[in-house]
Amino acid sequence: MRHLHNTLYVQTQGTYLHLDHDTIRIDHEGRKIFSIPLHHLEGIVIFGNVLLSPFLIHRCAEEGRAIVWLTRSGRFKARVHPPVSGNVLLRHAQHHALADPERRMQLARRFVAAKIRNTRFTVMRSARDAPDPTDQAALQRTARELARALGQLEHLSNQDLDAVRGIEGEAARTYFASFTHMIRSNRPTFALDGRHKRPPRDPANALLSFLYTLLASDCQSALEAVGLDPQMGCLHALRPGRASLALDLLEEFRAPVADRLALTLINRAQLQHRHFDHHPGGTVYLNEEGRKIVLTAYQKRKQEEVRHTLLREPLPVGLLPLTQARVLARYLRGEMPHYPPYVAQ
Structure with a gap:
């Protein structure tokens, strides 16, 4: 069986990503602008000044979703991934x-x-x-x-x-x-x-x-x-x-x-x-x-x-x-x- 999930790319500066039950909610200036079910995603890539809640980071780590931080222009800065898997x-x-x-x-x-x-x-x-x-x-x-x-x-x-x-x-x-x-x-x-x-x-x-x-x-x-x-x-x-x-x-x-x-x-x-x-x-x-x-x-x-x-x-x-x-x-x-x-x- 083949599975191809999406990657969530977030580049709007000042946005905040957090969990709302099993959904990622994205807020900007205190207002909800987007949401997506967590199970639809294989990873998250963020650009520049974008914040993630600790609970979202923990949930991604637990379920094997990588989070990648890039600069606003797209240069790699850091990566968080779950514990090493495999034999x-x-x-x-x-x-x-x-x-x-x-x-x-x-x-x-x-x-x-x-x-x-x-x-x-x-x-x-x-x-x-x-x-x-x-x-x-x-x-x-x-x-x-x-x-x-x-x-x-x-x-x-x-x-x-x-x-x-x-x-x-x-x-x-x-x-x-x-x-x-x-x-x-x-x-x-x-x-x-x-x-x-x-x-x-x-x-x-x-x-x-x-x-x-x-x-x-x-x-x-x-x-x-x-x-x-x-x-x-x-x-x-x-x-x-x-x-x-x-x-x-x-x-x-x-x-x-x-x-x-x-x-x-x-x-x-x-x-x-x-x-x-x-x-x-x-x-x-x-x-x-x-x-x-x-x-x-x-x-x-x-x-x-x-x-x-x-x-x-x-x-x-x-x-x-x-x-x-x-x-x-x-x-x-x-x-x-x-x-x-x-x-x-």
């Missing part, structure tokens, strides 16, 4: 597997291969739909370069993790260098001059960073739900406070989930220049109206169905991280010879 033997198997350089390398290579394949799929799809021959030719060149990167990845030794990271980084630079060629609406506003993360310096980077933050939170929740340690990854270096495995899993979904949604919002002119705030020093972030548009579209995107190559059946986009987390757990327990990542079709 301790699974985490032991995870740590044992990732301590093996060869298995760690194999898994990292599969994450990167999936990322490049999914990125290439997005590029080829945009090339096919591009009305301008110049854009079409540029995207076709990018697709060929990404295909060469996949070939390089296949011929690496089983000990060269830095080389895997190098190929991933170069493929990402190639992809983002051609991102503007996939933009068909309001290109002067959304042209992308390389990937700038911290801080984003143009609307396209601000949009991508915001979507990646949402998707990374979903990946971390999925790993925790199956009992894996989101901190113990293979591709991303281990650092205190970094959910390395969640970032590894995120690589599979950047292009088919976040990037394609970003391009849809831009090319359908759902986002405009007015939906971004430009701050001193050149920093750019989505404003409240822009975030509302993106959050609504993100929730709708999670309800759409795609065909999963392993399951061979339609699956809601919102269940992809959880599905892959379960597949990863099977691989780490030794139930599968290889980890099959998600590849878009």
Whole structure:
């Protein structure tokens, strides 16, 4: 049985969330503005100055709902989740597997291969739909370069993790260098001059960073739900406070989930220049109206169905991280010879 619940995103500043029996009630300036049954939600994400009652936090912890705090502009600040679930033997198997350089390398290579394949799929799809021959030719060149990167990845030794990271980084630079060629609406506003993360310096980077933050939170929740340690990854270096495995899993979904949604919002002119705030020093972030548009579209995107190559059946986009987390757990327990990542079709 498949279950896909909603995530509650709250960004109206000064709101207060509290329990009213089995319902979350949202008040603003002493007046009720919204309510939703608690059992409809899988998590809560709040932006900036939003308050939650202690009883609501306790109830979410007891029932396994994560709460994520972001800044008003969408940068991650903190996360509260329930006590660790799952079999301790699974985490032991995870740590044992990732301590093996060869298995760690194999898994990292599969994450990167999936990322490049999914990125290439997005590029080829945009090339096919591009009305301008110049854009079409540029995207076709990018697709060929990404295909060469996949070939390089296949011929690496089983000990060269830095080389895997190098190929991933170069493929990402190639992809983002051609991102503007996939933009068909309001290109002067959304042209992308390389990937700038911290801080984003143009609307396209601000949009991508915001979507990646949402998707990374979903990946971390999925790993925790199956009992894996989101901190113990293979591709991303281990650092205190970094959910390395969640970032590894995120690589599979950047292009088919976040990037394609970003391009849809831009090319359908759902986002405009007015939906971004430009701050001193050149920093750019989505404003409240822009975030509302993106959050609504993100929730709708999670309800759409795609065909999963392993399951061979339609699956809601919102269940992809959880599905892959379960597949990863099977691989780490030794139930599968290889980890099959998600590849878009």
